[in-house]
Every structure is written in C-alpha cells, then in structure tokens.
Amino acid sequence: MINNELEPLERLHALGITLPPARKPIANFSAAKLCGDLLYISGQGPVTAEGHRFTGKVGGDVSVEEAYDHAKLTGVNLLAAANAALGSLSAIREVVKILGFVNAVPDFKEHPQVINGCSDLMISVFGELKGTHARSAIGVASLPNQITVEVEMIVRVAHDVAIKMASET
Template sequence: MTPYDRLAALGLTLPPPPSPIATYVPFVLEGDMLYLSGQGPKLADGTLKTGKVGAGVGIEQAYEDARLTGLNLLSIIHAATGDLSRVRRVVKLLGMVNATPDFTAHPKVINGCSDLLLEVFGERGRHARSAVGFGSLPDNITVEIEAIVAIDA
C-alpha cells in the first residue's frame, strides 16, 4: 500500500503546499536529506488554526491542529520529491506548541503529527522528536512543526 493509498483510506487528500510567510523556502533538499521549514495548522482555504493551548484551546483540538500541520508537511514533501514513496525515513520532528506557562502536555499535542506520519509511512514514519512549549508562535498559530526526512534517489 502506498502512502497515497493510506491517505485515501484515512479520508485525507494533500492540500496545496503552504506558501512561506516570510523570507525563507519551505524546504531544502541536500543530497538524500530533506529539511522542511516549520509549518502550522493551515486549512486548504488559507484559514489558520489559532489560539493558546491551555487557555481556550484544549489538548484534543491542539492534537487535531498538529495532525493538520502534519498533512501540510506531507504536501511539502510531495512537492519536494514528487512522490511520497521516496520517503526512506522520517528522521526528526521539532514540535512547538503555543502554550500557557503552566501547560505541560506538549508531547500529547505533537502526537497528532507523529501519529499521522506513522499511519501514512508505517515504520518509516517512526522518528526522533522534540515537543516544546513557546510563549507565542507566528500569527498566533497553535502549533508549528518542522521535519527532517531521508529520501531515496
């Protein structure tokens, strides 16, 4: 089963890759390593999921926002490689949560992205990860996630 088959089975389709909001590129492909810039929970129509986790945004909603962010990362991987089947391994994620100072469940939030990558890539989606809290994120988004991916030629 291909990653696209798995996405379809989940009822998901790849959105257009999000455009950068500042002076950077969405990815850098260096040899067999793909470095993805941080992405957030942006719907296909451009709407951003915003708010502070722990104050108005609960863990369940933030988990879904991280899952949506994972879908956006997948769209950039597809744009960079032309085929999600070229993913040899998701190597590392950095998950940032726009959270109140007393919020401590950052890993549960970023699991939204991690779980999606496992569902789409199987064991190739199992990765190292950091999940941390921030006092703010660009445009007040709930989460931002960046990734490092090994690809086949």
C-alpha cells in the same frame, strides 16, 4: 489497520485525508531544502486548504484534543510540502526527526500529547518502521500569527531521487 503495501498517498486517502497544495512560505525562506539524502521541511502550521488558521493558547482557549487535531493538520501540510519538493511521497524512505512547537499557557505540561497528532499521522502514513522518528516537543510564548502549533520535519529521501534532484540544481 492500514495495509503496509499501500503507497503513502493511498494510506492518506484510506485515512480520509486529501493532500492539499503546498503552502507558500510566509517569509524569506524555502519550504524545503535537500542536503544529501535528507529533506529539511520548514515549519508548517495548522492551516486548512481554504486558508483558515487555527489560533490560540493551548491549555487556555484551546484544548489538548483540539491542538492534537491541529498538529495532525500541520503534519498534512508538512507532507504537502514534501510532495511538492519531491514530486511524490513515495520518494520518502523514512521520517527522521520532528520538532514541534506548542503555543501554550505558561503552566502547560502536555506538549508531547499535542505533537502526537503529527507523529501519529506519520506512523499511519509510512508505517511503524519508516514513520517512527526522533522528536522534540516544546512550549513557546507565541508563534507566527498566533497559530497553536508549528512543526518542522526531516525525512530521508530515496538515494536515486536525491541524486536526480542534486543534478538539477
């Protein structure tokens, strides 16, 4: 069990995870957008720090277990985007919502088990109270670059951080 007193970045390190640099958006949009005290983080995919993309159809050439790991990696990339936008993961007060897309074969039924990779990571990093969130997990016919999963996230930010960021824009 991870100590509840640890900061989010320390929890990541305790899990053996190093936060990579935030990835640049692949099209004309912002990686994150603050609205009030909510930070909307654009969809991220399973891309390693070295740029390797995990691709394929879940339930076909990609197993549920592999896709779970891809969703976890996607969660790491969401945290990297949040860290870049906020300057620190400690500014996150809670994970509000996760929306996960699974690039799956038509008869696939285990979308929630795949997106659990991301959800489980958020609970490990922020604890049960702050990490548990509302969520949807859906299957799609394709995703950009044929990645296996894409996940977007909404987090609530510390009020003082939100005020400071709003005054800087």
